[in-house]
Amino acid sequence: MRNNIVAGNWKMNNDSSETEVLLTQLKSFKKPEGVRIMVAPAFTQLAQSTALLKDDAVAVVAQNINAAASGAYTGEVSASMLKGVGVHTVILGHSERRSLFHETDAGLASKVKSTLDAGMEVIFCFGEELKERKSNTHFDVVAQQIRVALFELPVSAWKQIILAYEPVWAIGTGETASPSQAQEMHSYIRSLIASKYDQATADSVSILYGGSVKPNNAQEIFAGEDVDGGLIGGASLKAEDFMAIVNAF
Numbered sequence: 664m665r666n667n668i669v670a671g672n673w674k675m676n677n678d679s680s681e682t683e684v685l686l687t688q689l690k691s692f693k694k695p696e697g698v699r700i701m702v703a704p705a706f707t708q709l710a711q712s713t714a715l716l717k718d719d720a721v722a723v724v725a726q727n728i729n730a731a732a733s734g735a736y737t738g739e740v741s742a743s744m745l746k747g748v749g750v751h752t753v754i755l756g757h758s759e760r761r762s763l764f765h766e767t768d769a770g771l772a773s774k775v776k777s778t779l780d781a782g783m784e785v786i787f788c789f790g791e792e793l794k795e796r797k798s799n800t801h802f803d804v805v806a807q808q809i810r811v812a813l814f815e816l817p818v819s820a821w822k823q824i825i826l827a828y829e830p831v832w833a834i835g836t837g838e839t840a841s842p843s844q845a846q847e848m849h850s851y852i853r854s855l856i857a858s859k860y861d862q863a864t865a866d867s868v869s870i871l872y873g874g875s876v877k878p879n880n881a882q883e884i885f886a887g888e889d890v891d892g893g894l895i896g897g898a899s900l901k902a903e904d905f906m907a908i909v910n911a912f
């Protein structure tokens with residue numbers, strides 16, 4: 664179902680004591696009705712985080728999985744391992760995973776499938792680089808990323824999918840897409856899903872925007888008709904900033 668969602672991607676930040684401080688602060692805030700709130704700590708802090716947030720509305724999300732169920736994959740973590748520590752949602756396809764760890768849309772398609780097969784939910788990230796926006800190929804780039812990774816899925820799987828449009832040039836740079844650039848892309852993505860599947864499926868998918876969302880710009884970005892919330896990096900590391908964004912709808 665289409666929800667307003669704010670998810671904090673902590674990336675490789677916050678050790679155990681920092682996690683305890685930040686989550687204790689987040690717990691002390693009154694949460695608004697009608698917004699799903701998520702945080703994605705590092706693997707090592709997931710069990711600690713689900714325990715700390717046991718009675719809270721904030722859900723704990725992972726930043727990656729391995730597509731295999733188990734076996735000789737040194738250093739990797741499977742979907743069922745995450746479920747075992749109370750995690751039910753996984754971020755896949757973040758641009759840092761694509762650029763630094765060479766993840767491809769084809770590889771992501773199998774990660775998506777494994778996550779969904781485990782009964783979990785995916786936050787699927789995609790977005791164009793600056794040179795692609797400058798050459799006006801951003802719609803084609805995004806369409807290709809979504810087609811390869813997600814369009815083999817049956818329509819029923821879309822209940823477990825959240826999309827996150829994150830233009831690479833806006834991540835961690837302080838530069839955001841304008842509210843109209845975000846709305847334009849989100850509306851295009853919805854039309855793409857409607858033409859491949861159907862309008863009801865397109866209308867029920869939550870599409871988040873990510874890239875330098877801050878307390879002072881969240882409201883105008885979230886005002887877009889097809890913008891259902893945000894995937895937040897830097898500003899999710901401060902409880903006050905993150906909660907200001909959660910309250911920006």
Ligand code: PGA
Pocket residue numbers: 672829833834835836837873874875876894895896897898
């Ligand atoms: P940022 O990161 O908010 O720091 O730009 C967003 C993201 O990487 O998801």
